[in-house]
Amino acid sequence: MSDVLGPGPKTRVRRLAAKANYERDVIFAVIDEAPLCHVAAIVQGNAMVIPTLHAREGDTIYLHGSPSNAVMKSIVERGEACVSMTLF
Numbered sequence: 001m002s003d004v005l006g007p008g009p010k011t012r013v014r015r016l017a018a019k020a021n022y023e024r025d026v027i028f029a030v031i032d033e034a035p036l037c038h039v040a041a042i043v044q045g046n047a048m049v050i051p052t053l054h055a056r057e058g059d060t061i062y063l064h065g066s067p068s069n070a071v072m073k074s075i076v077e078r079g080e081a082c083v084s085m086t087l088f
Contacts, residue, residue, distance in 0.1 A: 002024070003023060003024045003025070004022050004023060004024065005022050005023075005024050005027055006022040007020070007022055028056065030085055030087055031054070031056050031061065031085055032056055033087055034054075034085035034086060034087055036051055036052065036053055036054070036085075037051070037052060037053075037054045037063070037083050037084060037085045038050070038051050038052075038083070038084045038086075039051075039052055039063055039065075039071060039075070039081055039082070039083050039084075040071075040081065040082040040083075040084075041071045041074040041075050041078065041080070041081050041082070042074060042078065042080075043070045043071060043073075043074045044070075048070065048071050048074075049071075050065070050069070050071050052064050052065050054083070054085070061083060063075075063083070
């Protein structure tokens with residue numbers, strides 16, 4: 001398993017790219033320390049974002065949410081989401 005998680009076509013930092021870090025340990029530390037995340041998906045052609053709780057186990061991120069939530073439904077149907085964690 002590689003210690004680097006990118007960059008990829010959807011994960012490459014473009015602005016101030018020299019500040020980007022793709023190291024697995026650094027990324028996992030941010031995910032683990034962030035108190036919540038924002039999850040975005042396309043719902044009926046519109047971009048939607050919800051704040052929610054998350055947990056990481058290994059390479060898997062688990063999101064808290066109702067299966068009847070439109071954003072969560074879209075993620076399951078499309079198999080695609082954007083998840084953002086922020087530390088201050």
